[in-house]
Amino acid sequence: MTDDKLKRLKEYDGEDKVVTSHELKLKLDSEKDSEVRVISKIPGIDRACEGFQGGELIVISGPTKNGKTLLAQTFTYNFAQQFMFPLWFSFEVPAKQFLNQFKDLPLIYMPQKLKAQAMDWFNDRVQESFLKYHTRVIIIDHLHYLIDLARQKQVSIEIGTIIRQLKTLAVQGDYVIFLLCHTTKGNQEDNLSYNSIRDSSFISQESDSVIMIRRTPELGDNTATARVEFHRRTGVMERFVNLAKIDGYLVETMGDSDE
């Protein structure tokens, strides 16, 4: 390293300069915290997550046909009651079918036409929705429509890249992003956990929280269990919540939910 460069580095005063922990904490304390806060209105999940905040990436996972979309739709309905109207990317279910699934269609926003495997397009739609409608909550159903599985040799790494992009988007835009993902395991597996999420460990590593949902026919018709696997902010691990589908949405039921 030349003397010149050493001198420049010693005097460096850019916004990314190295500072002490105390200086950084003072600076961060003076900045505004995210004002974006919303709760699921499912008490067990809200106790575990203490609501959802801007800058967070929440993964909802579970076996196929076990209630992931229904949980996301329940969140959507409850968010709308708190005047937070989400932007939905419903890749898996056609738009007409998706909208008909709501008992009372809440106000949400959706692209008129979808484009899969196009992160640039996705970013533009998120920004457009924020500028037009001030949307702060984004729901993606589901992750595997954002990547081209056929063309990728290393799917896991590609997924990791996408997850990091989503997390960066959430932080920079102060959005709450819900990402639905499938698991590798079937309905009957008992040891379902965030390690079961299909294709990449990056998903659970990079997200702020993972909520697994699975049907529980042994507990009755239209019942399921949601498990908050972990939450980075609250430190919660493996919190169970029993749910039942009532009037088209999931509600918490009394049972062996964790306190």
Add this chain to the structure above:
Amino acid sequence: MGLNLSDFEKSFYSDKELKEIESGIVAYDKLCTDQEREELEYSQRPFKTFNVYEIFEGEDLDTLMFLNEEISFLVKLREKFIKNKDIKKKCEHLIIVNQVAVDDILEDIKYDRRQIKTA
């Protein structure tokens, strides 16, 4: 009708200018005649119910767009003044009012479209 000026008035213009004025008068007269004929034809055409409902539908869709813009603005305002309980509550109230208006407009649009179909 043609140019109707006295000799004294005509003396203010050159021949070229007089010709331009006269051709302008002729063109204007033709324009008026054409407009009158179109208005007469329009007033005499048979009344079609679906035309009215198409107009209503168009207006209702415009209103819907306006209401949704209002809701977006109120959401933004609510977030900006989230710590001010008074403003927050007023924004929420107005959002609900607009949502009710949206529901009403959606019913109107459905009605308009039914009328268009059956007309």
